[in-house]
Amino acid sequence: MPLITINITEGMTEESIDHLQKTIHACLVRAWGIPENGGFYIINEYKKSRMRINRSMWGIQRSDKPPLLLQITSSPRSKELKIELFRVLAEELEKQGIRKEDLFISISPTQREDWSFGNGVAQLLQEEANSSF
Template sequence: MPMIRIDVTQGRTPEDLAAVSKAIHAAVVGEYRIPEGDYFHVVTEHPRGQVVALDAGLGFERSDGVVMIQVFTQRGRSGEAKAALFAAIARELQGVGVAGEDVFIGYVENGAEDWSFGFGRAQYSTGELATPDTRNAS
């Protein structure tokens, strides 16, 4: 049940933003085999100049169409599973017109006790929700 933050520069249509979100969700569902309904995304648009993503010394240029993605999820997935997710996200985004060099992903892990889905309760910790088994995800 990852939560995804997506930051982009203003200028995309609402339909384009929805397509970006859906593409990322498709990658997460496909790679981590989460339920389709576990869809928690925050899409934020920023004025030009407020999203900065240089090449980090890799020798390529990004466009102003960069999509910065933060994946917040429970710890326990392997490096191979994370790499597969990164590749799937880039592949899905390419299908909606986002170039590979414009895909930037940060991955943040935490524990079951770090989630509340409402009412101020940590439902994984209280047993109201079953803790996802991250070992079976790719």
């Protein structure tokens, strides 16, 4: 299961945050095949002045709106799965009014032995046959 940190600026309603998290989760289910009941989310809110993302880089022209910054920690995924997740997230979040130019995503890979979801057990080592997790 990935650990997703959603970094937003202050001011979103609880309803909007809930909808955002559910959309991100649905994208992970669709692109990576994680279980419907999987995923762990941390939501950080920052003052606009604390989110300093370059507005013009790599040919991307970001708006004056606050960016959405996603940090995803995950067991290893293929390059193709990562690219698919980027595409699906941009597509689905754009439907919510988040410009794809204002979406910043970073994936930090870990090894399967780096995770314990509770009970002091490395569950992903027990689930070697299922590479979706």
